[in-house]
Amino acid sequence: MIAPAACTHVPTTLAGPRAEACEVCGETRNLRVCAECGHVGCCESLGAHNTQHFRESGHEVIRSVPVDRGFTWCYACGRYL
Numbered sequence: 523m524i525a526p527a528a529c530t531h532v533p534t535t536l537a538g539p540r541a542e543a544c545e546v547c548g549e550t551r552n553l554r555v556c557a558e559c560g561h562v563g564c565c566e567s568l569g570a571h572n573t574q575h576f577r578e579s580g581h582e583v584i585r586s587v588p589v590d591r592g593f594t595w596c597y598a599c600g601r602y603l
């Protein structure tokens with residue numbers, strides 16, 4: 523058994539959401555927060571503004587909102603952490 527390589531993209535300090543809605547379109551459902559800077563964007567099935575933020579900023583790691591009961595996703599690794 524070979525363990526998958528650990529993700530090295532997660533920032534040491536995780537940013538919390540800096541907005542209560544998607545900063546691009548104002549969506550309030552299925553939000554994701556950038557772990558690097560706290561940018562809030564909506565998910566793939568809506569405007570995909572989380573993905574847009576990743577492409578523009580290079581910030582690879584997002585968490586679902588609310589952050590205390592969700593998932594962490596790394597775009598660079600292409601998997602949940």
Ligand SMILES: [Zn+2]
Nearest residue numbers: 529531596599
């Ligand atoms: Zn990663």
Ligand SMILES: [Zn+2]
Nearest residue numbers: 544564569571
């Ligand atoms: Zn949006």
Ligand SMILES: [Zn+2]
Nearest residue numbers: 556559561581
């Ligand atoms: Zn960011």
